[in-house]
Amino acid sequence: MDHSKLKPYVMILPVVLLMGVFIYSLLNTLIQSFGILPAAGLNKWTLSYYQAVLSRGDLFPSLQLSLYYSLVSSILAVILGVLMSALAVSSGFTRKKLFQIFKVPIIVPHLVAALLILNLFSQSGIISRVLYQLNWVQSPQQFPSVLFDSHALGIILAYLWKEVPFVILMVVTIMEKIDGSIGEAAVNLGASKFKTFYSITLPLCLPTIYTSFLLVFAYSFGAFEIPFLLGMTSPKALPVLAYVEFTYPDLSHRPYAMALNGIMVVLSVMLTYIYYRIFKKGQKAKAGEDYQ
């Protein structure tokens, strides 16, 4: 074989090996979900764990809850993030030192984001104290319990605090580049600033906006910390439910946890695949390919 043909394979080798570990682990999860777990004496392929999991009463409320807070938080995060980016780019705010503050939430872990929300929104939190000073509530119990309720407001707020800045940082760089070159040309040719943004800058930013949505949605759908710390005891979010089943002392119970994981994996990979198809197609069709 030609020596130079081998070169890229050598270059990617360590990454491929680690991805191999990742894929292998994932397959392990899936295989166990079909009832193959020799360590627990389970050797027969079966769909019964999926059947059992799908027919339990708390699966659909859990799935609904997870989809609900991850969709709401990521849609809101993308809308707010794009809006902030547009405002920051058009007003020159991105060049200010203050803009760097948007980087701070990136380094704050999700469990601390949960703590921030607890400090603010719990019944004895700062907001309820401010409302007392304004004479709106007389006791902590009068403050509506926005945390641990069925609207998952605490979970959504915690994700928003983390994700809006994430979207801003992803989108703002690309938006600035486009606005600086093509946007200026359009304005010179007589388009209004708003029209330029809406019909030129925004469409060219769309691939990045989609990517940021995908990242944010996939993360919040599969993450454990925030729903564990800020969620209700019932229904539990899917990752929390999977963990509870995983910690069951009897090893032969393990496939139930894995079946829950399997459902999550199928949903998230399906979404990514759809995204990947749309994105790759869109990228080829777009005139703004240079900006990728």
Place this chain on the structure above:
Amino acid sequence: MKTINNLVSKVLPKTILYTALLSVLLPLGVLLIWSFAGSWPWPNLLPKTFSFRVMGELFGGYSGALQVLFSSILISLAVALVSILISIPAARAIALYDFWGKDFLEFITLLPVIVPVTAFAMGTQILFIRLNLSDTVLGVILVHIILCLPYTMKILTEVTKATGTKMECQALVLGATPFQTFRYVTLPLLMPGIIAAASMAYIISFSQYFLTFLVGGGNIITFSMFMFPYIQSGDRTISSGYSILFIATSLLVFILFETLMKKYYHVEEVYFFN
């Protein structure tokens, strides 16, 4: 009319942006106050008494917080370093070479951020027990790197694509050895991307709770794991104090990254994403 225009185009965007900044900073301010609060009964807006309980826990010795913090930083630094080292050549292969399976590799390296971390973490168990990696630092570092690769690969691929090979060709034509070309041309050109990717990898590893907990089996304690029970049990003062410490440490590490790199490579622009 002019004033209204002015209001819409100048004042309104500023107000919205400053509100956004405030909603980022305000919760952190409350966190800072909580970390020094002694007693802070409802409905006081400020603590009644201040205390340095966090400092006591931190330097008192029996909690071991400082040790955990220190080893946690080392783990995350190792993760950042290895992620960068293996991503630079792989990103170069993707950006500049054509090879069979390239699209597939790109798709696969995206997966760790897409697939729920619970599914990956629980699947590692049997493999890691077999490889003697469960409950070890090496195992924890390994799974952290896997989680960082989507980001380091993406950032470094983009930077490599953007810089291309023109400068390297010039250096080679002018008689530089391949090593010199890499050391004095390629590396400085990649440096902004390397810093961004290293910072990202560091923070992903440093923040990781669930994966560390499952793979480390409670044997390997990182600072995130150390903080978790305090947040869960509602000890506001201690958990806020440790959170502040967490954030301050990460900032310090980032500033260190940037100044070191700037000193050696005269990089002006340092960026987080893209």
